[in-house]
Amino acid sequence: MPNRDVKPIDTKQIKEMLNRKKGKMKRYLSHCAHCSLCAESCFLYMANQKDPQYMPSYKAIHSLGKLYRKRGKVDRKVLTEMKGIVWRNCVLCGRCYCPIGIHIPSMIAFARSILRSQDIYPQLDEVYAESWL
Amino acid sequence: MYDFIRGQLVSIALIIFILGLIFQVIQFFKLTKKKEWVYPPLEIKPVKKSARQWVDTCLASLNGTLWKTDPLMTMMTSVFHVFLIGVPIFLLGHNILLDQSWGLSLWSLPESITDVLTLVILICVAFFLARRLFLARVRAITTLYDYVMLLIVLAPFLTGYLAYHQWFDYDTVMTLHILAGEVMLITLPFTKLGHMLFFFLYRFLIGNEYSFAKGARAW
Numbered sequence: 001m002p003n004r005d006v007k008p009i010d011t012k013q014i015k016e017m018l019n020r021k022k023g024k025m026k027r028y029l030s031h032c033a034h035c036s037l038c039a040e041s042c043f044l045y046m047a048n049q050k051d052p053q054y055m056p057s058y059k060a061i062h063s064l065g066k067l068y069r070k071r072g073k074v075d076r077k078v079l080t081e082m083k084g085i086v087w088r089n090c091v092l093c094g095r096c097y098c099p100i101g102i103h104i105p106s107m108i109a110f111a112r113s114i115l116r117s118q119d120i121y122p123q124l125d126e127v128y129a130e131s132w133l
Numbered sequence: 134m135y136d137f138i139r140g141q142l143v144s145i146a147l148i149i150f151i152l153g154l155i156f157q158v159i160q161f162f163k164l165t166k167k168k169e170w171v172y173p174p175l176e177i178k179p180v181k182k183s184a185r186q187w188v189d190t191c192l193a194s195l196n197g198t199l200w201k202t203d204p205l206m207t208m209m210t211s212v213f214h215v216f217l218i219g220v221p222i223f224l225l226g227h228n229i230l231l232d233q234s235w236g237l238s239l240w241s242l243p244e245s246i247t248d249v250l251t252l253v254i255l256i257c258v259a260f261f262l263a264r265r266l267f268l269a270r271v272r273a274i275t276t277l278y279d280y281v282m283l284l285i286v287l288a289p290f291l292t293g294y295l296a297y298h299q300w301f302d303y304d305t306v307m308t309l310h311i312l313a314g315e316v317m318l319i320t321l322p323f324t325k326l327g328h329m330l331f332f333f334l335y336r337f338l339i340g341n342e343y344s345f346a347k348g349a350r351a352w
Contacts (some may be wrong), residue, residue, distance in 0.1 A: 023164040024352045031328045031335075034279050035210070036264075036271045040202040052273035061274055097343055099199065100328045101335025106352075 007119050015072035017114050025110060028102045029065050032057055041097035044089060056096035056104040059085050063111035079120050086111045087122050138312050146315035153322025154330055161334050165350040168340060213257035220250045251294045258287045285320055288313035
């Protein structure tokens with residue numbers, strides 16, 4: 001197995017990335033009314049017994065929202081948890097609907113970019129429990 | 134303190150509210166750019182429809198909206214938002230105050246109607262609170278901040294209702310009512326209540342599949 005876990009998390013880089021899109025993403029996050037009306041528009045939510053973890057807003061809040069809340073100061077454990085949220089729980093099909101007009105896929109995609117910058121992304125040889133498949 | 138809340142703070146709150154909204158609009162236009170979108174040519178030719186067909190089409194198109202997935206919440210939230218804006222603007226008491234201070238006023242709804250509508254708003258807020266407390270999917274994304282925001286929205290209407298019926302000490306309730314309104318105005322442009330403004334910016338100006346208009350701008 002390649003030593004991909006060795007690279008330390010570059011919180012400075014994460015913070016820089018977060019700052020670059022702060023204007024858009026922080027507005028999206030702050031205007032989310034937490035109404036959960038986006039839930040039914042996600043086919044994964046519907047296919048998983050309406051588990052709240054699959055709600056588009058839940059996924060955005062617990063990935064990108066968390067990164068902004070912690071100002072990028074996160075460790076590998078937190079980022080690895082996010083990996084499951086933004087890759088396994090979301091396929092970025094872009095069908096999620098927000099009544100306010102928040103574009104949720106762009107938030108998930110941005111969270112993916114940040115994780116990828118830290119070498120955290122789905123691997124084909126992952127064990128099932130962590131698998132994104 | 135009472136005089137400050139009833140006097141200067143009203144002007145301060147209004148100024149913060151208006152300047153805050155202007156600031157947010159300017160920021161939005163700075164952050165977004167006009168973009169040339171390429172639309173596929175429309176192949177469907179408009180067909181003349183009878184009134185009945187129009188109604189049928191409109192009703193059928195509701196199936197693709199939140200009316201289909203969550204009719205109760207859609208109804209409650211639509212009613213809530215319309216009255217939330219409408220009731221304070223067309224309230225007799227507010228218009229009399231406006232007339233006395235600025236010499237201008239809008240037309241007013243009868244007090245008996247605004248009284249019922251305020252009660253409807255309070256019921257809607259109770260419904261939202263119940264959703265937050267008892268619905269797992271809403272609870273999963275709820276934080277203390279959401280309850281605070283709900284309280285900020287509830288407070289002006291609850292105190293207004295109490296003041297109108299003269300329950301408790303009228304002067305104190307009225308001062309609290311004015312203070313609650315000011316807090317709402319001040320917080321609106323900078324918190325999630327800002328969706329009052331950003332709803333229109335996001336849904337009409339940003340190019341998106343779900344845009345109500347053409348949406349020529351992009352982040």
